[in-house]
Amino acid sequence: MPKDKLTVNFRFRERLNKMPGGKHHNYCYQCSACVAVCPAARFNENFNPRQILLKALLGAEDALIGENSPIWLCTNCYSCYERCPQDVRPIEVIIALKNMAVEKGTAPTNLAKLSENIAETGMSVTFSSAVKRRREELGLPELKPVPLEELQEIIKDDKKE
Numbered sequence: 001m002p003k004d005k006l007t008v009n010f011r012f013r014e015r016l017n018k019m020p021g022g023k024h025h026n027y028c029y030q031c032s033a034c035v036a037v038c039p040a041a042r043f044n045e046n047f048n049p050r051q052i053l054l055k056a057l058l059g060a061e062d063a064l065i066g067e068n069s070p071i072w073l074c075t076n077c078y079s080c081y082e083r084c085p086q087d088v089r090p091i092e093v094i095i096a097l098k099n100m101a102v103e104k105g106t107a108p109t110n111l112a113k114l115s116e117n118i119a120e121t122g123m124s125v126t127f128s129s130a131v132k133r134r135r136e137e138l139g140l141p142e143l144k145p146v147p148l149e150e151l152q153e154i155i156k157d158d159k160k161e
């Protein structure tokens with residue numbers, strides 16, 4: 001058997017199929033239209049949504065949801081969603097992969113802190129009095145209060161599923 005034989009990890013693909021947004025990875029025909037509109041790919045040579053989709057088609061679990069995966073470089077801008085001719089919705093596949101990484105415990109630790117902040121305050125970054133003062137100096141409007149109870153109810157319901 002040749003050493004470089006490629007084996008598709010169908011088990012990983014089946015798991016990805018079951019994640020919300022994951023199953024559309026099957027439709028990718030590698031045209032690169034998503035790369036052409038991707039701001040993250042333009043500014044970072046380590047990020048390429050077509051390559052992420054190729055790895056998903058191969059079931060490359062370690063490359064996609066292991067430590068140092070490039071999926072975290074995606075800015076969630078949704079440009080690829082609009083451009084993809086195959087309705088792959090690359091951003092949704094990437095979000096599905098991020099959720100798999102969280103389940104596996106390989107997501108970057110600073111993201112866990114952001115999630116905790118959202119659950120506790122409704123904001124990803126703590127809003128200090130210095131930030132408030134700076135906003136006033138810049139003439140920015142006051143931020144509207146976050147509907148924290150509503151948000152926490154949603155989080156609670158989501159954990160039940």
Ligand code: SF4
Pocket residue numbers: 027028029030031032033034035049050053083084085086087088089090
């Ligand atoms: S995700 Fe869509 S746009 Fe990107 S390579 Fe696949 S088919 Fe093309």
Ligand code: SF4
Pocket residue numbers: 034037038039040041049073074075076077078079080081090091094
């Ligand atoms: S959502 Fe992510 S992958 Fe899609 S175009 Fe934006 S940065 Fe690129």
